[in-house]
Amino acid sequence: MDSSKKLELQKAAAKVRMNVIEGTFNAKSGHPGGSLSISDIMTYLYMYKMNVNPENPKDENRDRFVLSKGHTAPALYGALALRGFFPEEEIKTLRKADSRLQGHPSMHMTPGVDMSTGSLGQGVSVAVGMALGAKIGGKSYRVYTALGDGEIEEGQVWEAAMFAAAKKLDNLVVVVDNNNLQIDGSIDEVNSPYPIDEKFEAFGFNVININGHDFDEIDAAFTAAENCKGKPTAIIAKTVKGKGVSFMENQCGWHGKAPNAEQYEQAMNELKEALSCLK
Amino acid sequence: MSEVIKKATRDGYGEGLLELGKINDKVIVMDADLAGATKTGVFKKEYPDRFYNAGIAEGNLMSVAAGLSLTGYTVFASSFAMFAAGRAFEQIRNSIGYPHLNVKIAATHGGISVGEDGASHQCCEDIALMRTIPGMTIINPADAVEAKAAVLAAAEYEGPCYLRFGRLAVPQIFDEAAYKFEWGKGAQLTEGTDVAIVATGLMVNEALIAAEELKAEGISARVINIHTIKPLDEEIILKAAKDCGCVVTAEEHNIIGGLGGAVSELLSEKLPTPIKRVGVNDTFGRSGPAQELLHLYGLDAAHIKEAVKEVMSR
Numbered sequence: 001m002d003s004s005k006k007l008e009l010q011k012a013a014a015k016v017r018m019n020v021i022e023g024t025f026n027a028k029s030g031h032p033g034g035s036l037s038i039s040d041i042m043t044y045l046y047m048y049k050m051n052v053n054p055e056n057p058k059d060e061n062r063d064r065f066v067l068s069k070g071h072t073a074p075a076l077y078g079a080l081a082l083r084g085f086f087p088e089e090e091i092k093t094l095r096k097a098d099s100r101l102q103g104h105p106s107m108h109m110t111p112g113v114d115m116s117t118g119s120l121g122q123g124v125s126v127a128v129g130m131a132l133g134a135k136i137g138g139k140s141y142r143v144y145t146a147l148g149d150g151e152i153e154e155g156q157v158w159e160a161a162m163f164a165a166a167k168k169l170d171n172l173v174v175v176v177d178n179n180n181l182q183i184d185g186s187i188d189e190v191n192s193p194y195p196i197d198e199k200f201e202a203f204g205f206n207v208i209n210i211n212g213h214d215f216d217e218i219d220a221a222f223t224a225a226e227n228c229k230g231k232p233t234a235i236i237a238k239t240v241k242g243k244g245v246s247f248m249e250n251q252c253g254w255h256g257k258a259p260n261a262e263q264y265e266q267a268m269n270e271l272k273e274a275l276s277c278l279k
Numbered sequence: 280m281s282e283v284i285k286k287a288t289r290d291g292y293g294e295g296l297l298e299l300g301k302i303n304d305k306v307i308v309m310d311a312d313l314a315g316a317t318k319t320g321v322f323k324k325e326y327p328d329r330f331y332n333a334g335i336a337e338g339n340l341m342s343v344a345a346g347l348s349l350t351g352y353t354v355f356a357s358s359f360a361m362f363a364a365g366r367a368f369e370q371i372r373n374s375i376g377y378p379h380l381n382v383k384i385a386a387t388h389g390g391i392s393v394g395e396d397g398a399s400h401q402c403c404e405d406i407a408l409m410r411t412i413p414g415m416t417i418i419n420p421a422d423a424v425e426a427k428a429a430v431l432a433a434a435e436y437e438g439p440c441y442l443r444f445g446r447l448a449v450p451q452i453f454d455e456a457a458y459k460f461e462w463g464k465g466a467q468l469t470e471g472t473d474v475a476i477v478a479t480g481l482m483v484n485e486a487l488i489a490a491e492e493l494k495a496e497g498i499s500a501r502v503i504n505i506h507t508i509k510p511l512d513e514e515i516i517l518k519a520a521k522d523c524g525c526v527v528t529a530e531e532h533n534i535i536g537g538l539g540g541a542v543s544e545l546l547s548e549k550l551p552t553p554i555k556r557v558g559v560n561d562t563f564g565r566s567g568p569a570q571e572l573l574h575l576y577g578l579d580a581a582h583i584k585e586a587v588k589e590v591m592s593r
Contacts, residue, residue: 060350060351064349106378108378108379114349115346115378116377119373119374122370122374123342125338125339125341125343126343126346126374127346128339128342129342129343129345129346129349130346130350131346132343132346132347133346133347133349133352134350136328136329136350136352137350137351156336156339156342156370159334159336159338160339162336163334163343167331
């Protein structure tokens with residue numbers, strides 16, 4: 001990835017993060033922590049990697065994305081708005097009764113959302129089904145899904161992993177957003193899923209460990225996934241929960257809590273400053 | 280009199296799939312390591328490239344089927360009713376029902392006629408569970424002819440559908456050449472004005488036997504076959520309740536939440552009518568030969584007749 005593209009993505013990611021804060025602040029609820037940790041990867045997928053078309057969101061040859069960690073919908077919406085699937089202004093309607101932006105993604109309500117998710121562990125299976133469909137139909141599109149590191153405590157994730165490897169779904173990329181925090185504490189304290197990479201390897205995946213906030217590493221991993229034949233790829237992205245907003249970083253308490261007016265101001269100022277520094 | 284043909288509705292399912300294999304190249308069949316028992320194995324043998332085994336992982340089966348349907352396929356996902364509607368309820372609710380996807384959950388081994396395997400495998404709660412999911416169509420065929428026709432109809436329908444089939448070979452009621460499946464429609468099988476017997480699944484045949492025997496006692500029973508439990512054909516039931524003045528429901532399912540529940544809800548809201556529900560009386564099953572269990576749990580013509588007399592005496 002050349003440096004100008006990288007800079008462009010870094011700026012876009014800052015805007016996605018602002019959308020996360022804007023949405024959850026206006027909704028007075030939602031999940032900013034995990035939205036901010038996955039923001040760079042959402043940005044990379046929708047602003048660079050995926051073959052999608054806001055003019056034709058249901059194009060049958062498009063790449064697919066399933067947000068298995070559905071509670072971090074604000075990051076998905078932030079990226080979709082930036083990509084032009086709906087007006088960015090609409091982010092302020094998040095979670096309101098007359099909004100198209102549901103608390104968890106709804107495929108029939110929001111343009112660009114490929115699958116309704118929210119119940120943890122299921123989205124990855126749906127992505128596996130999509131990847132299988134592409135193989136059966138001889139289609140070349142690719143399927144991406146993002147999971148939380150707490151989410152992988154769900155047994156269904158491993159049912160899906162076993163199936164994906166057994167069916168040699170090399171058109172599938174599973175991203176684990178390894179921010180190390182879940183609602184009740186750090187994931188190793190609650191019910192440790194570590195070592196995550198070795199588990200996916202044992203299930204037959206091509207596994208790549210990266211820093212989930214570094215676009216060079218993100219791009220290298222997704223490119224390597226494309227070049228890996230006969231196996232699905234798992235990208236274990238080491239991330240920081242709340243990334244980009246100082247008081248939210250690595251704080252479990254910001255899993256499912258919206259900023260108040262004062263916190264909103266501070267968060268937006270920090271993100272604006274980060275954006276202005278990107279030159 | 281010609282000999283009665285006996286065949287399980289799961290065999291009708293297998294035959295329906297075979298037919299679909301020939302005429303519909305968008306049909307994909309999935310199973311969870313029960314292909315021999317559910318009869319999806321019949322399809323697998325002929326169309327191995329369109330069959331996928333999820334192994335013993337029913338939750339994943341349902342969500343993968345959902346994803347597959349999103350790429351343009353009509354997916355039949357099979358397991359036993361206990362593990363499809365039961366174990367994978369939440370996957371069906373969230374991955375299939377909520378996004379209203381084109382997945383046919385084809386569950387075999389519904390009810391206590393599973394027999395010797397016992398209570399852990401005898402699902403009498405599936406219809407109740409599926410009824411609570413908005414937009415879910417529920418079909419429970421009465422014989423193998425109806426089962427096959429329902430499978431073909433389900434493939435034509437765009438949306439989620441729960442099909443319930445049985446393990447036990449049951450008498451064939453319908454003539455295959457003449458039978459026509461009408462989606463969402465009940466069918467009146469006998470004329471009658473004293474009592475309406477609203478039945479589904481293998482209890483339809485028992486209702487017909489009961490009606491025949493009641494006739495000899497001077498009671499005229501109208502038998503209605505409800506293969507589509509949701510959406511319920513309200514019109515045919517309301518008319519029968521109005522004409523007959525009392526209703527008996529009959530199903531191989533808990534009397535709570537199934538056909539009896541659905542008919543009770545309908546009548547209590549729109550046309551309060553004396554009703555008696557014949558079914559599994561809110562209890563778990565047990566091991567034993569299927570036919571013996573059906574009698575033991577009151578799922579036969581004799582118990583329908585008793586219910587008729589009780590409800591008529593009110």
